[in-house]
Amino acid sequence: MGNRKRSYKAEKVIERMGKKLNRQMVASLVACVHCGLCTEACHYVLANPGDPTYAPAYKADQVRKFFKRHFDWTGRILPWWVKAKSLYTDEELNELKDTVFGKCTNCRRCSLNCPMGVDYATFNRMARGLLVSVGVMPEGVAIVSKDQWEIGNQMGVLKEDYVETLDWLSDELEDELGDPAVRIPIDKMDADVVYSINPREIKYDPRTISDAAKIFYVAGENWTMPSECWDMTNFGLFSGDDDLGGAVGRRLYEKVVELRGGKLVISECGHGYRSTRCEAPNWAGMDVEFEMESSVLTMLRYIKEGRIRVDKTKNKIPVTFHDSCNNARSCGLFEEPRELLSLVVEDFREMYPNRAENYCCTGGGGAMSMSEYTPQRLKSAVTKANQMKDTGAEIVVTSCHNCVDGLTDLIRHYKLGMQVTQLVNLVANAVVVEKKVAVPVEAVPVMAEDNVLKGYRILVTDDEPDFVTFVSAVLEDHGASVSRAYSGDEALELARREKPNLITLDIAMPGKSGKEVFEEMRADSDLKRIPVCIITGRPELRRLIYDRPVPPPEGYMDKPVTEDGLLLNVRKILETAHEKKSSEA
Amino acid sequence: MSGLLHFSEHSLQEFALGFMALVYIIRLVWLIHFKAGRDRQAQTGAANTNPRKGFIYSWANIAMPWAMESTRTKFFLYVQFAIFHLGVTAAIGLSFVIPYAPGLLESAALVIILKTIIGAAFIVGVMRFVRRLSNKYMRAISSPDDYFSLTLLTAWFFFAYLSVPNSTESGEWHLLGYFILTAFFLVYVPFSKISHYLYYPFTRYYLGKTMGHRGVYPMRHVPQPREQR
Numbered sequence: 001m002g003n004r005k006r007s008y009k010a011e012k013v014i015e016r017m018g019k020k021l022n023r024q025m026v027a028s029l030v031a032c033v034h035c036g037l038c039t040e041a042c043h044y045v046l047a048n049p050g051d052p053t054y055a056p057a058y059k060a061d062q063v064r065k066f067f068k069r070h071f072d073w074t075g076r077i078l079p080w081w082v083k084a085k086s087l088y089t090d091e092e093l094n095e096l097k098d099t100v101f102g103k104c105t106n107c108r109r110c111s112l113n114c115p116m117g118v119d120y121a122t123f124n125r126m127a128r129g130l131l132v133s134v135g136v137m138p139e140g141v142a143i144v145s146k147d148q149w150e151i152g153n154q155m156g157v158l159k160e161d162y163v164e165t166l167d168w169l170s171d172e173l174e175d176e177l178g179d180p181a182v183r184i185p186i187d188k189m190d191a192d193v194v195y196s197i198n199p200r201e202i203k204y205d206p207r208t209i210s211d212a213a214k215i216f217y218v219a220g221e222n223w224t225m226p227s228e229c230w231d232m233t234n235f236g237l238f239s240g241d242d243d244l245g246g247a248v249g250r251r252l253y254e255k256v257v258e259l260r261g262g263k264l265v266i267s268e269c270g271h272g273y274r275s276t277r278c279e280a281p282n283w284a285g286m287d288v289e290f291e292m293e294s295s296v297l298t299m300l301r302y303i304k305e306g307r308i309r310v311d312k313t314k315n316k317i318p319v320t321f322h323d324s325c326n327n328a329r330s331c332g333l334f335e336e337p338r339e340l341l342s343l344v345v346e347d348f349r350e351m352y353p354n355r356a357e358n359y360c361c362t363g364g365g366g367a368m369s370m371s372e373y374t375p376q377r378l379k380s381a382v383t384k385a386n387q388m389k390d391t392g393a394e395i396v397v398t399s400c401h402n403c404v405d406g407l408t409d410l411i412r413h414y415k416l417g418m419q420v421t422q423l424v425n426l427v428a429n430a431v432v433v434e435k436k437v438a439v440p441v442e443a444v445p446v447m448a449e450d451n452v453l454k455g456y457r458i459l460v461t462d463d464e465p466d467f468v469t470f471v472s473a474v475l476e477d478h479g480a481s482v483s484r485a486y487s488g489d490e491a492l493e494l495a496r497r498e499k500p501n502l503i504t505l506d507i508a509m510p511g512k513s514g515k516e517v518f519e520e521m522r523a524d525s526d527l528k529r530i531p532v533c534i535i536t537g538r539p540e541l542r543r544l545i546y547d548r549p550v551p552p553p554e555g556y557m558d559k560p561v562t563e564d565g566l567l568l569n570v571r572k573i574l575e576t577a578h579e580k581k582s583s584e585a
Numbered sequence: 586m587s588g589l590l591h592f593s594e595h596s597l598q599e600f601a602l603g604f605m606a607l608v609y610i611i612r613l614v615w616l617i618h619f620k621a622g623r624d625r626q627a628q629t630g631a632a633n634t635n636p637r638k639g640f641i642y643s644w645a646n647i648a649m650p651w652a653m654e655s656t657r658t659k660f661f662l663y664v665q666f667a668i669f670h671l672g673v674t675a676a677i678g679l680s681f682v683i684p685y686a687p688g689l690l691e692s693a694a695l696v697i698i699l700k701t702i703i704g705a706a707f708i709v710g711v712m713r714f715v716r717r718l719s720n721k722y723m724r725a726i727s728s729p730d731d732y733f734s735l736t737l738l739t740a741w742f743f744f745a746y747l748s749v750p751n752s753t754e755s756g757e758w759h760l761l762g763y764f765i766l767t768a769f770f771l772v773y774v775p776f777s778k779i780s781h782y783l784y785y786p787f788t789r790y791y792l793g794k795t796m797g798h799r800g801v802y803p804m805r806h807v808p809q810p811r812e813q814r
Contacts (some may be wrong), residue, residue, distance in 0.1 A: 023619040024791040030616075031784035034726045037655040037662065045722075052725030061726060074730070074776045082778075083728040112801075113655035115666070116781060117643060117789035278799065281625040288626070332630025332800020356801055357654055 009134040010087040014070055016133055020126050021071070028118045029067045032057060038120070041113035043359050044103055047380040054103055056110035060120045062099045063127040093136045100127045101138050102373040105365035106238075107325035112356060129240025137239065140369030140546035145235045148248055153231035155199035155545075155552070163227055164576045165202050169210045172568075173217075177433065182217045184209070187259065188224035193298070194261035195225050196232035196252060196276070198269045198401045204545075204556050205401070206572050207565070211428030212267060215299060218431050219307040223265075229255035232266045233401075234275035237326075238366030242283045249280020253288050264292040268422045270324030270400030271364070274331050294333060296399055299427050300340045310344050310430040318347040319426075320393035322384075322407060323358040324400035332356075337399055340423055344430040349391045359384050361398070363406020369546035374539050381410035388416060395419045397426065405542070408558045412537040419560075452567070454479030456574055457498060461491040461514070462506040462535070467559075471504060471535070474563050475570065488512025492520060495527055502574055505553075507536040515540055522550035531577045533569060535561060590757045593764035594684040601771035608775035609783060616787065630800005639797015642804070643789040652804060665709045672706020673738065675699050676745040680767045683751045683760070690750040699749045703742050710739030734777050741766045 006014075021029075034057055039045055044054040052058050061083065068075025068084035075084030087093065108121040131137055132145070147156040163186065170183035185191065193216070201208045216223045229251040236245020256264050266273050277292045302308040321341055327333040334355040341348050351358070362381040367373065384407070388396055396407055396418050407420045458480045460471045465486065472482045483498055485491035488509050495503060503521075507514040514534065521527040533555035534541055545552055555573045557565060586594075628635065642652075650656040656663040679699060682689050689695060714735050717723045744763035753760065774780050796802035 021619055023616065023621040023787070024795075026616060026619045027784050027787040027791060031781050031788045033778050033781045034723070034728070034731050035666075036720065036723050036726065037659065039722050040658075041655055050721065052722045055722050055726060057726040058722075081728065081733075082730045111792065112796075112804075113653050115647065115653070115656065116785060117646070117792040119788075119792050278624075278626045278629060282623065286625070291627075329801060330799055332634065332796075335631065353654065355807060356804055 004088055006086070006088045007090050007093075009090055009093055009136065012134050013087060013093065013130045014066065016130055017067065017126075018071065020129065021067075024119065025123045025126060026071075028120070028123055029064050030072060031116045032060060032064065032114075032118050033116060035115065038110040038114050038118075041110045042104075043107075043109075043362065043383045044376075044380045046383045053099075056104075056120050059099050059104055059124070060118070062096055063123055090136075093131060093134070096127065097131050097136050097138070098373075100124050100131065101141070101366070101370055102376060105325070105360050105362065105367050107360035107364055108329040109325070109357075109360065112329060125237070125240045127240070128238070129242065132239045132241050138366075138370040138372055140371060140543070141235065141239050141366055143548055144366075144369050144546055145239050145241065145244055148231070148233075148235050149244060152229060152251065153199040154233050154235055155203050156548075157199050157202055159228060161576065162202055162230070165206060165572065166209070166225065168572060168576050169206055169213065172571075173210055173213055177214070177217070179217075182213065184213050185224040187227045188222075190260045190262075191222050191224035192262040193221055193223040193265050194256045194259055194263070195223055195265050195267065195295075196230050196272075197225070197267045198233050198272055199231055200401045200405075201267065203552075204569075205404075207568055208267065208422060208424050211424045212295065214428050214433075215302065215308060215424070215431060218433055219302045221302075221307075224259065224261070226255045226259060232272040232276045233269060234272065234280060235366065236283060237271050237275045237279060238369075245275060245280055246284035249276060250284040250286065252276060253280075253284070253286065253290075256290055261290065263290060265295050265298050266292060267295050268399040268401070268424055270326035271402060273333070273399075274326035278331055294327070294336075294399070296333065296337050296340060296423055299423065300336055300343075303340070303343055308427075309432040309434075310427065311432055312344050312346050312430055314430045315345040315426050316347065317395050318349055318391075318393045319345050319395040319397050319421075320349045320351045320388065320391040321354070322351060322361060322388070322396050322398040322403055323355055324398060324403050325358070325360050325364050327399055328358060329356050333399070337397075337423060340427070341397065344423075344426045345397075347393075349393045351387050351391050351396075353387075359387060361400075361403040361406035362410060363402045368402055368405050368542050371540070371543035371547055374542065377406075378409060378413045378539060381406070381413065385410050385414035385416060388418060389414075393418065395421055397421055397423060399423055405558075409539045409542075412559070413539070450477065451479040452571060453574070456480045456502065457483070457500040458570070459483045459485060459491065459494055459498065459500040459503045461485040461488075461504060461509070461517070463487060463509040464506075467506075471561075471566065474566055478567060488514060488517040491517050495521065495530065496524075499526070500530060501577075502531050502533060502570065504533045504535050504570075507534065507538040507540050513540075515544065518544065518553065519550050531555070531573045533557065533573055535559060535566075586753070587757055590761055590764070593761055593768070597768045598680060598684065598764065598771075601768040605771045605774060609780075612775055612780070612783065616784070621791070624795060624798050626798075628798055628800065634797055634800045634802065636794045636797040639795070639802040640790045640793035642802045643793020643796065644786065646789065646793075647785075651806060665712065668702070668705045669709045669713070669738075671702050672709070672742055675702045675706070676742060676767075679703075679745055679748065680764070683748065687751055696750045700746060703746045703749065707739060707742035707746055710735060710742055714739060730777050734779050737766070737770060737773070738779070741770055 038056040042056050048054050065085040066087050069086045074082050106121040111119040111121050144154045148154045166184050173182045234248045273294050281288050362377050404420050411418050462468045468484050475482050485494050488511050505514045531554040534553045535557045537559040555569045650663040747759035748763040
């Protein structure tokens with residue numbers, strides 16, 4: 001292999017590849033005949049016509065070439081004959097990083113379209129793992145992985161924040177349904193169901209938790225949520241780090257055993273379901289004795305068993321369904337969500353192609369956390385956007401949090417004007433609550449609702465006057481005192497002067513952008529403790545959530561926002577921040 | 586029959602076959618020495634799917650062009666694939682028929698069948714070569730081995746076509762060309778992409794087993810309106 005000097009990292013990547021290879025991967029690495037049939041299976045290719053570097057076989061060859069050079073006999077003897085090539089420099093590792101992280105979401109669509117059965121997604125993940133092992137990875141992947149190792153969940157949510165949020169949600173549910181039994185049970189021993197969630201839910205999408213709690217309550221389920229080790233997401237799947245994958249899975253499994261839980265129910269998250277249900281036992285090298293199921297199956301079972309009744313007329317708006325790649329192509333979960341949808345919505349419109357042939361949302365494979373590849377992610381989303389547009393639906397439903405974010409970004413980018421929601425939201429909306437409820441939902445006292453924000457000062461920042469007017473009106477109607485800013489500079493000035501209890505912040509604004517304002521605030525000792533809720537349609541938000549150059553915002557919402565959604569998020573931030581302050585005092 | 590042609594049809598072929606078999610065994614031992622990954626998790630997906638059904642479906646996939654979008658929507662390429670591989674089968678069979686059962690070629694029907702299949706495979710070989718050269722994506726993924734293997738097989742089809750029905754009226758050059766290329770092909774195959782058929786059972790077995798375990802295989806084909814338009 002000549003006398004060319006190899007960098008330490010390149011040396012390690014090659015050395016570790018030998019240890020990572022298994023028979024499935026080797027067969028996939030040697031079997032490709034370069035027939036090109038995988039080419040048009042990839043959404044990146046369809047969005048970038050004429051650029052062969054996106055073709056699955058081409059991308060696979062970037063990994064295959066150093067496999068051939070070091071492990072395959074023809075490549076060792078006549079490397080140029082089979083395009084075998086070793087890795088030497090850190091620059092080459094960076095180029096490989098851009099391919100395996102930036103040009104592929106590991107959606108496995110090409111694998112299912114390969115006549116030879118080459119599973120490119122599997123060895124692309126292996127290549128990611130090799131790079132991660134020498135520290136070559138997108139910044140967001142590094143940060144999220146670190147939090148999952150150290151704090152135990154991918155968004156770095158602390159135990160007290162988690163428990164406070166669950167308590168707050170319990171208060172809300174108790175107010176809404178008028179029954180203390182609706183409270184979310186934490187660390188309850190011997191529950192039949194242990195419910196695990198995605199940290200995105202506790203941090204930015206609490207509605208999904210309260211909706212699930214409402215369904216469990218109506219079903220009369222004996223359930224609980226763990227106070228620790230509750231994260232069912234797993235960045236090991238995205239980073240290719242089997243050790244992280246195994247550790248995260250093991251933590252959750254051991255918690256269920258510790259609580260003597262009967263079954264682990266996994267909330268709607270494609271990669272979380274795949275990792276927890278299917279992959280982590282393999283990574284952790286352990287056999288899991290208890291049952292695990294997706295919450296989609298749980299909700300469907302409740303309806304079939306008559307434990308909950310649903311009224312589909314409550315969901316009248318036309319909906320379509322997006323199959324998460326991890327659910328559909330790697331776990332065979334595609335009929336059940338449709339069956340459930342048919343029970344809870346009036347107008348369901350199929351998206352084509354669908355099920356295991358569906359196109360990726362473009363946010364998979366950890367892409368949402370890799371802000372450096374955002375432009376190519378959004379460009380590659382055109383196929384998905386056209387698929388969605390063709391349905392004529394107003395809402396796209398998906399059983400995956402990554403897909404929620406990925407689809408939200410593309411809806412905004414391609415101006416589709418659709419909303420994204422999850423099955424749990426639709427089921428909770430359709431569920432018939434009877435008898436046990438002391439105060440019917442419709443009869444929640446209006447006065448109490450009107451003043452929920454009384455005493456809070458909120459600074460609303462956006463360069464769109466109509467949007468400022470809408471947000472301000474909602475907040476003022478509920479008792480808040482509102483200041484308005486139409487640019488970044490104005491926001492900073494008002495924040496310094498008024499020290500509000502909360503700032504809502506847009507990202508794209510003339511002058512100082514919301515991102516700059518946010519970073520400046522976090523660096524300012526006077527302002528850094530003021531909670532911020534970013535309300536935007538810009539994908540730059542993802543960088544603040546995943547790369548976290550500064551502590552992430554307390555909340556975020558994707559435009560367009562609804563009155564209910566706005567109120568829920570604003571109240572959650574204000575009230576949990578208030579409780580935190582009180583407990584600190 | 587000249588001594589050279591006799592040597593080419595017998596000793597040379599036997600040596601080449603023996604060499605190929607030996608190298609294949611070494612290759613399989615090499616592949617099997619890698620540990621197979623294991624699925625520890627309980628099965629997911631529909632109740633009528635399982636690993637066994639999965640790998641049987643996966644192996645049968647080759648004969649089900651409707652099963653994958655890539656072959657369903659590019660049916661002409663699938664037809665080319667079928668003809669090309671039938672041509673390979675026929676040309677390999679011919680290399681045994683001529684030396685060991687030449688009487689079979691007295692059947693006019695068999696001669697027509699072999700000529701048609703091998704001739705069509707030759708045309709497909711040329712078309713595939715043109716596609717590999719003219720398509721930007723194909724060029725980007727092609728190695729010298731890809732071009733050479735395709736050229737080798739296409740030239741082999743050409744000589745195989747001429748070698749049916751084993752006539753030496755116009756000389757022995759075409760038979761010599763066919764048997765020498767066959768021997769070269771047999772020796773070269775284990776080092777080239779042509780050996781893919783050795784790996785095919787493995788790749789499809791493991792993918793099928795996993796997908797069967799996960800409830801994805803056998804895939805339920807749902808009509809996709811865009812394909813029907």
